[in-house]
Amino acid sequence: MLRRKHNSFFNALTVALVLSLVPSTLLAQQGSGRQPAPAVNDPRQAATPQPTAQTFTGSIFGGNEEMKPKAGEPRASESAPSPKSAGPSPIPYAVVALKTTPRETGGAQQSSTSTPQQSSTSATQTTQPPAPSANNPPSPQPPAQTPQTASPTQSQTQQSTNPAAPAQSQQPAQPAVPPTAPANPAPSTQQAPAVQPTQGQQPGTPGSQVQSPQNPPAPGQESVPRPAPQRQQLNVPQVAPGFKAESGPFPTLERVGVDMAEQRPLSVREAIELALANNKDIEVARENVRAAEFDLKAARGVYDPHFLTNSYYERTETPAASFLSGTTTASVVQSGFFSTSSVQGLTPKFGGGYRLDFVNNRITTNNIFAALNPQYPSSLTFNYTQPLLKGRGFDQSRRQIEIAKKNLSLTDSQFRQRAIETITNVQRAYWDLVYALRNLQIQQEAVRDARAQLEHNKRLVSEGMLAPIDVVAAEAQVSGFEQSVYSALDDVGRAENNLKNLVAENRESPLWNVSVVPTDSVDLAPPAVDLTNAMQVALKSRPELQQSDVAAAINEVEQRYAREQTKPQVDLVASYGTVGLAGALNTSTSNPLTASSTQFRESINQLIGVVNPGLPPGQQLVPIPVPPPQTLPGILVGGEGQSLTNLGANRFKDFRVGVTVNLPFRNTTAEAQLGRTLVDRDRIRTQREQLEQLIQVDVRNAIQQVRTAESRLRAAAAARSASEQQYTSEQRKLDAGQSTVFLVLERQTALTTARGNELRAQTELNKAIADLQRATGNALEQNRVEIRLK
DSSP, X not given: OHHHHHHHHHXXXXXXXXXXXXXXXXXXXXXSSOOOOTTOOOGGGTTSOOOOOOOOOSOTTTTOGGGSOOTTSOOOOOSSOOOOOOOSSOOOSOOBOOOOOBOSTTOOOOOOOOOOOOSSSSOOOOOSOOOOOSSSOOOOOOTTBOOXXXXXXXXXXXXXXXTTSOOOTXXXXXXXXXXXXXXXXXXXXXXXXXXXXXXXXXXXXXXXXXXXXXXXXXXXXXXXXXXXXXXXXXXXOOSSTTOOOOOOOOOOOOOTTOEEEEEEXXXXXXXXXXXXXXXHHHHHHHHHHHHHHHHHHXXXXXXXXXXXEEEEEEEEEEEOOSTTSSOSSSEEEEEEEEEEEEEEEEOSSTTOEEEEEEEEEEEEEOOXXXXXXXXXXXXEEEXXXXXXXXXXXXXXXXXXXXXXXXXXXXXXXXXXXXXXXXXXXXXXXXXXXXXXXXXXXXXXXXXXXXXXXXXXXXXXXXTTSSOTHHHHHHHHHHHHHHHHHHHHHHXXXXXXXXXHHHHOSSTTOGGGGEEEEEOSOSOOOOOXXXXXXXXXXXXXXXXXXXXXXXXXXXXXXXXXXXXXXXXXXXXXXXXXEEEEOOEEEOOSSOXXXXXGGHHHHHHHXXXXXXXXXXXXXXXXXXXXXXXXXXXXXXXXXXXXXXXXXXXXXXXEEEEEEEEEEEOOSOOHHHHHHHHHHHHHHHHHHHXXXXXXXXXXXXXXXXXXXXXXXXXXXXXXXXHXXXXXXXXXXXXXXXXXXXXXXXXXXXXXXXXXXXXXXXXXXXXXXHHHHHHHHHHHTOHHHHTTOOOOOO
């Protein structure tokens, strides 16, 4: 409401100023009512002839040469005709149009031109949109437009352009304000659309275009002058302007690296056998199984006995720190050869361990107390440790063996899964190759039919029944189908390479150089599968469920071991040993215990010999007897053989029996490990449920895919049959003059598409059958494949 009042005030002011400038004769001829501008047609009716523009005589500026706008500046005039005035230098007849430009900085200015002249006089016809009126209200103008002014008494606001002025292709828009008008007047509610001359064209020249009406500016911006932005040119480099492919002969239909003359027939079963024997994924899975077998063998090797030996020569020299050190020098020297051998291992049951040690030495010493020098000590000791609580029922070694067994089952299941995936991929690649080859045949047949149609059209043109342009249309059809032939040949190469990658042994296989020709029939009978039976088979045969079962079994092993670790450790320890010894008697020194009393004994015996003659016979003294020489048992005198004999005779033995207890105050680690295994058990159960649900979705989708593909095949076959009939009928109509070449070519294209759709539907059905075998997990059984590791 405020805006309307604001506009009314400025409109009244503008009317008063314009009336003061317009001659009275012009106002008398204009009349009281507004007349619609007949010079401009509705843009929606641009195709209709346009009437001549409203013209006038003289200048609305009263003939004042100083008040005339310069060339390129907008001018305003009345839409009603005005009589010739007597003023000097009248402006020639011209069309007046208001020019507006967008307000945004950098926006491209819109250009407009006028239509050619239609009158013998100098009047010019306009092609701009109609001026706003009561029956043709103005369209809303966006706020980005520069406000313009116009007289409210004019039925069509126009800008006068001087034909003699030079062209201003990039001239910024200026407000169309008379020289006597006030500065920044409020724009009228009815504005003429902006017309901008195009580059290199004068306003009113032929070939110009008209700009659509602009929306009104935003409120509050009517009186704010803004400079018109300059047009910004985007510097876009031209890349290969006017490019045209050189015409020449078509390349030969051949595939890279493939001898088309040498063909290799291949069935689905042969492809599966080659893939299972040569496919790299299958080979990797097979090696994984063998690796798992070695892991199991390594885990069982923990019970293999271990033989240890330690042999060395040693010489020691000990200082004498006592009178009883056994040496007359400053040190006791001992040297010899020492050898210690042992056999140790674990028992497969009850977690026990054993150790057998054998010692055989030769020792030489200068110790005077040594009765045997050199001497040969030997010993044989057997030790056994048996857990009573922790480790008796299940230990680390048995845990590793059980996990290795489960991993072997896991790799077997993974190998089975990889084999199923390989079989499915081979089947899909095989049927893709079948489709590509048959599609190539379809495209070649399409080219043949298109060329036949071309010859037919040429014959009809020669007979005068068709226009020559119909031959061009047929030639374009032939060229399009020839492009499809090369595209189909590329698809054949890709499909064949994909299949060869699955079945070839390596990159040097001769299979890469031959053309593979599928021999199996494409018409496979879809199986009649019930959802319930399919789910039962899938839950029984899917390798993923078997892998889940293996993971649950491994978790049970971990739980068993974790529970065993929570028990206290109590071990029974027992040992039994025997000792052997032999050596040569030490005769180099006397007995140190008796050597010190020999002289004393001899002196006493001499005194007894002097005293005894004077004593009566019954009272004579008995001389002190000479002590007997030192002797050892004969079983200890000898060499190393005698020592081993004494060892084997078990003459000197020892044994020990005891209990070892290791009881932690808090067994936190073992309890935490047990809790972790219980959490893993719940996680595996949840994953199992999720896996079963995913398998159900997979089976449902596979069955639905088979049924959908079967329905699509039937529909595609019906569509192909109908397309053949339509194409034949359209050809007959063309011969009878009741059809056009365009319809015949359309029918031909539709027939080629229908044939391709039928072939694609059959291929999708075969691939859906392969996916169903994979989803139910019986791909091996359906293709009669037996898993046997090398």
